[in-house]
Amino acid sequence: MPDEDPWELQFEESPAPPRGIASDIARPGDITRRGLIGAGLGVAASAVPTGRAFSAAETESDSNLPPAVPQWQKQPGGPVMTPPYGLPSPHEAKVIRRPRAGAPPPTNLASFSLTPLQDLRGIVTPNGLHYERHHAGVPDIDPEQHRLIVHGLVDRPMIFTMDDLTRFPSVSRLHFLECSGNSSPNWSAPKPEHTAQDLHGLLSCAEWTGVPLATVLAEAGVRPEAKWMLAEGADAAAMTRSIPIEKALDDAILAYGQNGERLRPEQGYPLRLFLPGYEGNASVKWLRRLKLGAAPFETREETSKYTMVMPDHTVRQFNFVMEAKSVITFPSSGQRLSEPGFCEISGLAWSGVGKVQRVEVSTDGGASWRDAALQEPVLTKCLTRFRLPWRWDGAGAVLASRVTDDSGYVQPSREALLKLRDVRSYYHNNAIQSWRVASSGAVTNAG
Amino acid sequence: MRVRVPHTRVIPAKAGIQAWPRVRRPWIPACAGMTSVRMSWLTGIVFCASLAALLGDVAACRAGESYGIGRAATPGEIAGWNIDVSPDGAGLPPGHGGVDAGRAIFEEKCSACHGAHGEGKPMDRLVGGFGTVFDVKSERTVGSFWPYATTLFDFVRRAMPFDAPQSLTPDQVYAVCAYVLYLNKLVPPDAVLDAQRLPKIEMPNRAHFVSAYPPQVRSPAP
Numbered sequence: 001m002p003d004e005d006p007w008e009l010q011f012e013e014s015p016a017p018p019r020g021i022a023s024d025i026a027r028p029g030d031i032t033r034r035g036l037i038g039a040g041l042g043v044a045a046s047a048v049p050t051g052r053a054f055s056a057a058e059t060e061s062d063s064n065l066p067p068a069v070p071q072w073q074k075q076p077g078g079p080v081m082t083p084p085y086g087l088p089s090p091h092e093a094k095v096i097r098r099p100r101a102g103a104p105p106p107t108n109l110a111s112f113s114l115t116p117l118q119d120l121r122g123i124v125t126p127n128g129l130h131y132e133r134h135h136a137g138v139p140d141i142d143p144e145q146h147r148l149i150v151h152g153l154v155d156r157p158m159i160f161t162m163d164d165l166t167r168f169p170s171v172s173r174l175h176f177l178e179c180s181g182n183s184s185p186n187w188s189a190p191k192p193e194h195t196a197q198d199l200h201g202l203l204s205c206a207e208w209t210g211v212p213l214a215t216v217l218a219e220a221g222v223r224p225e226a227k228w229m230l231a232e233g234a235d236a237a238a239m240t241r242s243i244p245i246e247k248a249l250d251d252a253i254l255a256y257g258q259n260g261e262r263l264r265p266e267q268g269y270p271l272r273l274f275l276p277g278y279e280g281n282a283s284v285k286w287l288r289r290l291k292l293g294a295a296p297f298e299t300r301e302e303t304s305k306y307t308m309v310m311p312d313h314t315v316r317q318f319n320f321v322m323e324a325k326s327v328i329t330f331p332s333s334g335q336r337l338s339e340p341g342f343c344e345i346s347g348l349a350w351s352g353v354g355k356v357q358r359v360e361v362s363t364d365g366g367a368s369w370r371d372a373a374l375q376e377p378v379l380t381k382c383l384t385r386f387r388l389p390w391r392w393d394g395a396g397a398v399l400a401s402r403v404t405d406d407s408g409y410v411q412p413s414r415e416a417l418l419k420l421r422d423v424r425s426y427y428h429n430n431a432i433q434s435w436r437v438a439s440s441g442a443v444t445n446a447g
Numbered sequence: 448m449r450v451r452v453p454h455t456r457v458i459p460a461k462a463g464i465q466a467w468p469r470v471r472r473p474w475i476p477a478c479a480g481m482t483s484v485r486m487s488w489l490t491g492i493v494f495c496a497s498l499a500a501l502l503g504d505v506a507a508c509r510a511g512e513s514y515g516i517g518r519a520a521t522p523g524e525i526a527g528w529n530i531d532v533s534p535d536g537a538g539l540p541p542g543h544g545g546v547d548a549g550r551a552i553f554e555e556k557c558s559a560c561h562g563a564h565g566e567g568k569p570m571d572r573l574v575g576g577f578g579t580v581f582d583v584k585s586e587r588t589v590g591s592f593w594p595y596a597t598t599l600f601d602f603v604r605r606a607m608p609f610d611a612p613q614s615l616t617p618d619q620v621y622a623v624c625a626y627v628l629y630l631n632k633l634v635p636p637d638a639v640l641d642a643q644r645l646p647k648i649e650m651p652n653r654a655h656f657v658s659a660y661p662p663q664v665r666s667p668a669p
Contacts, residue, residue: 106569157525158517158518296658297533298533298597300598300601304587313655315652315655316658317656317659320662424583
C-alpha cells in the first residue's frame with residue numbers, strides 16, 4: 001500500500017550531500033540554496049494543508065541525522081504535479097546556465113550562456129541546461145503558423161507545415177552540439193578561476209528527433225547543379241549559413257524533438273537544422289527556409305564571423321567540423337577535494353568526425369598517461385563519458401585528458417595547437433585542458 | 448508541375464493479380480487489405496505479390512522518391528522570404544540609394560549601437576582598421592575585413608536595425624550600404640548604389656579569404 005501512495009514517494013531520496021567534494025561556484029545573481037529551500041517548501045506547504053514549513057535551521061540541524069527521524073519523514077510531502085512540469089530539486093539551484101565569468105556581454109539578445117558541465121552526470125544535457133547562442137534573441141513562434149520553404153535549384157519548390165514535417169519517417173539520434181567559439185579563453189593565459197562551464201560550456205548533448213533532411217530534399221528534387229544549401233532562421237537575425245550539399249544529404253536532420261519533448265525555444269522551436277559534428281551555428285535554429293544553390297551564399301556568419309584568421313595571412317571560411325576534444329569535469333576548476341584518498345576522475349570526450357576511440361588521463365601534468373574506461377554507449381558525433389579511478393595522495397597534481405577518435409586523430413596540446421594557429425583564429429580551440437589540484441584540495445584552471 | 452500520387456487510395460480486399468494496382472503508397476491500406484484475403488492458392492499468390500509490392504514500396508520510400516507530403520510553394524510565398532543576396536548580385540532588388548540619404552538613416556537608426564561614424568561601441572565597429580586584420584589586436588570592420596559588399600546589403604536587409612529588422616525599404620538599404628562603404632573610403636561621397644553597382648565594389652580583404660571546405664588537411668597530432 002505505501003508503494004501506491006504518491007505522498008509516500010515524495011522525498012524518498014533525500015538529496016545526498018556531496019561525498020569527497022564541495023562544489024561552491026555560486027556567483028552573484030545565483031539563487032542561494034537557503035533562499036530556494038525556503039521558497040520551495042513554502043510552495044509545498046501551501047499546497048498541503050497538513051504540511052508544515054521547516055525552518056532552514058531545522059533542515060540543516062543534526063536533528064535529521066540518524067538516530068533521529070528526519071523532519072521530512074514525519075509528515076506527508078507535496079502532492080503530485082507540483083508543478084505539472086517537474087523541476088529539479090531546489091537543492092540543485094546552483095546547477096544553472098551562466099554567462100562566462102568576468103565577461104559580461106554588451107547585450108543579452110546577441111549573446112550566449114554556458115552549460116554547467118561540471119555538475120552533469122552521464123552524457124545527456126537536460127533541456128533546461130542546454131547552452132544558448134542567439135544572434136537576435138529567442139523568438140516566440142506559433143507552430144501552427146511556422147512554415148519551411150525549400151526552393152532554389154530544385155525541381156519542385158515546396159512549402160511544409162510542422163504537421164507535414166512530423167508525418168515524414170523520423171529518426172532519433174544522440175549527438176553533441178558545440179559552438180565553434182567554445183574553449184576560446186584557452187588561447188590566452190589561463191585564468192585560474194575559470195571553470196569547466198566558463199571554458200567549455202558551449203557544449204551540450206541531446207537526443208534529437210526529426211526527419212532526415214535528405215528525405216525532405218527528395219520531395220523537392222535537388223538538381224545536380226546544386227552544391228550548397230542556404231539555411232535561414234525565422235528569428236530577428238534571420239540567421240543564415242551555407243551548408244555543403246554533401247552534408248545536407250548525409251546525416252543532417254530537420255529536428256523538432258529534443259530529449260523526448262519538442263525543441264525548447266532556445267534550441268529553435270519548432271524546427272531547427274541539426275548537422276552532427278558541425279560547429280553549432282551551422283545548425284540553424286527556427287528554420288524557415290532552405291535554398292539550394294551552386295555556390296556558397298557568403299553570408300555575414302561565414303565571412304565577418306566564424307572565419308579563422310591564420311598565421312599565413314589567410315582568412316579560412318567554412319571550418320565546419322568540430323575536432324576531437326575532451327575535458328575532465330570532475331575534479332575540475334571551482335571544485336575541491338575534501339581529503340586524500342579515492343577519487344574517480346570523470347569527464348567528457350567527443351569528436352565531430354566520428355566515435356571516441358580512446359581517452360588517456362594524466363595526473364602528473366602530461367608526464368605519463370593512463371587509459372580511461374569509456375562508458376557505453378560510445379556513439380558517433382556524441383559525447384562519451386570516461387572515467388579513471390585515482391587515489392589522491394594529498395600532494396599537488398595537474399590533471400589532463402587526451403582523446404583519440406576513430407579516425408586516429410589525437411587531441412593536440414596547447415603548444416601544438418599554437419604552432420598551427422593562435423588567438424587570431426579564435427574559433428575551434430580543441431587543445432588539451434589541464435586542471436591544477438592544490439595540496440589544499442582546491443582545483444583551478446591550469447590552461 | 449510535380450505529379451502527385453493520391454494519399455488515400457483504397458485497394459480492394461479481394462483484388463486479383465490482374466487488378467493489383469502498381470501503387471507505391473499508401474502501403475498501410477495494402478496491408479489491411481491483405482489480412483482479409485483467405486489463403487487459397489490464388490490468394491496465396493496475391494499475398495506473395497502484395498508482400499513483394501509492400502517490400503518494394505518500403506524500398507522506394509527509403510530511396511526518398513516521394514511521400515507526397517507538403518505542397519508546392521507559390522512564387523508569391525517564396526518572393527516574400529527570398530531575401531538573400533549573393534556575391535554576384537543575385538537577389539539584389541530594384542532600387543537605389545546614395546551616401547547622403549544613408550547618412551540620415553544611419554544617424555537615426557544605426558548610430559546608437561555603431562557610433563556616429565561607425566566607430567563602434569557598444570556593438571560592432573564598422574569603419575577603419577585597414578591593415579590590422581592580421582595583427583593580434585586586429586580591427587575587423589566592414590572595410591578592413593568583409594570580403595563582399597553584397598554581404599553588407601544582405602545582412603542589413605535581414606537583420607538591421609537590430610530592434611526593427613526587415614523594416615528598411617530596398618532604397619534605404621542601398622543608402623545605408625553606400626554610407627558605410629563611404630565611411631570606409633570605398634566609394635566617393637556622391638556614390639549612389641543599385642543592383643548593378645554594388646556587386647562591382649572591390650573589398651580590400653577579399654583576396655585573403657580561402658575556403659576550408661572540403662577539408663584538405665587535419666591538424667597534426669601533438
